[in-house]
Amino acid sequence: MSRAKLQGLGIDLPLFPVTSVGSFPKPDFLLKARADYASNRIRRGALEKAERQATEFWIRKQEELGVDVLVDGEMYRGDMVGYFAENLDGFEEGGLVRSYGNRYYRKPIIADEIHWDEPITLEWWKYARGITSKPLKGMLTGPYTIMDWSFIEYYPDRRTACLALAKELRNEVEALINEGAKIIQIDDPAISARPEELPVAIEAMHIMTDGLRAYFISHICYGAFENIYPGMLDLPVDNFDLEMANSGLDMLELFKRHSYTKDISFGVVDVHSHLIEDEPVVEQRLRQALEILPKEAVWVDPDCGLKTRTVDEAIAKMQAVVNAAMALRAVTSDK
Numbered sequence: 001m002s003r004a005k006l007q008g009l010g011i012d013l014p015l016f017p018v019t020s021v022g023s024f025p026k027p028d029f030l031l032k033a034r035a036d037y038a039s040n041r042i043r044r045g046a047l048e049k050a051e052r053q054a055t056e057f058w059i060r061k062q063e064e065l066g067v068d069v070l071v072d073g074e075m076y077r078g079d080m081v082g083y084f085a086e087n088l089d090g091f092e093e094g095g096l097v098r099s100y101g102n103r104y105y106r107k108p109i110i111a112d113e114i115h116w117d118e119p120i121t122l123e124w125w126k127y128a129r130g131i132t133s134k135p136l137k138g139m140l141t142g143p144y145t146i147m148d149w150s151f152i153e154y155y156p157d158r159r160t161a162c163l164a165l166a167k168e169l170r171n172e173v174e175a176l177i178n179e180g181a182k183i184i185q186i187d188d189p190a191i192s193a194r195p196e197e198l199p200v201a202i203e204a205m206h207i208m209t210d211g212l213r214a215y216f217i218s219h220i221c222y223g224a225f226e227n228i229y230p231g232m233l234d235l236p237v238d239n240f241d242l243e244m245a246n247s248g249l250d251m252l253e254l255f256k257r258h259s260y261t262k263d264i265s266f267g268v269v270d271v272h273s274h275l276i277e278d279e280p281v282v283e284q285r286l287r288q289a290l291e292i293l294p295k296e297a298v299w300v301d302p303d304c305g306l307k308t309r310t311v312d313e314a315i316a317k318m319q320a321v322v323n324a325a326m327a328l329r330a331v332t333s334d335k
């Protein structure tokens with residue numbers, strides 16, 4: 001359990017800390033600003049102003065809802081890999097490829113040596129930190145996922161590309177920590193896709209986190225978790241943020257067979273559905289987690305980023321998560 005580690009970092013959290021995976025939907029005024037910017041009707045400065053307003057909107061909402069560990073909401077990002085590819089040297093923009101059903105994205109090309117020049121997310125972290133006193137996660141996409149979702153031209157193989165990315169992205173982690181970030185989330189959803197490459201992902205995560213003083217979370221989704229469990233426990237992070245609700249909590253069965261050894265951010269609401277889960281349903285999912293996992297190890301959040309929901313749906317789902325955590329705190333804390 002990593003409560004002691006968090007306390008050592010000066011972070012005191014209640015039982016079942018509530019957080020979110022990272023992205024929230026962009027409010028209408030930001031969608032309009034992005035469209036206006038794309039068609040040259042407004043300048044970059046006007047777009048960034050809208051991004052700051054939207055960031056503040058979500059910081060205030062999370063505070064009002066009673067979320068314990070906040071995120072900046074990723075108002076400045078398009079795609080989670082594309083954003084980093086655009087901001088690292090060595091990448092070129094690729095053509096449109098299809099992903100997840102009917103969504104298209106531009107698959108970046110690693111065309112040259114990857115190099116981190118300057119902080120990518122830091123200014124947004126600092127902006128958000130400046131408007132809240134709550135703990136705030138530093139967030140970046142992990143090297144394995146950026147490698148997996150890119151075409152590799154420059155490097156001879158996937159491992160070499162992945163490790164090169166890790167070495168450069170470590171600079172981003174260090175920049176966040178130097179500025180005061182104590183909880184860093186490295187999103188690596190692609191890790192579960194190719195079990196044979198898990199050792200590469202582990203090696204890369206060591207490069208990202210070894211010797212650094214922070215509490216590390218890794219978000220992994222698109223589960224085929226049965227293929228990488230329990231091997232994934234060797235990833236050097238403190239907390240796995242996992243999509244549990246969407247898979248009917250199947251992973252709890254795996255935890256019964258081979259005991260789970262880290263903290264967990266346990267997804268209790270489905271992000272793919274418009275439906276807002278009833279409170280008893282969410283509470284029940286959390287209760288099921290607590291049958292298998294020690295209560296000190298459990299954080300609560302939605303399954304994945306909420307960016308594809310409407311603003312109202314995202315708020316309602318976060319409210320359901322907060323309510324479940326509060327209800328369970330009330331009956332658990334005196335035990």
Ligand SMILES: [Zn+2]
Pocket residue numbers: 021189219220221222243303304305
């Ligand atoms: Zn996810």
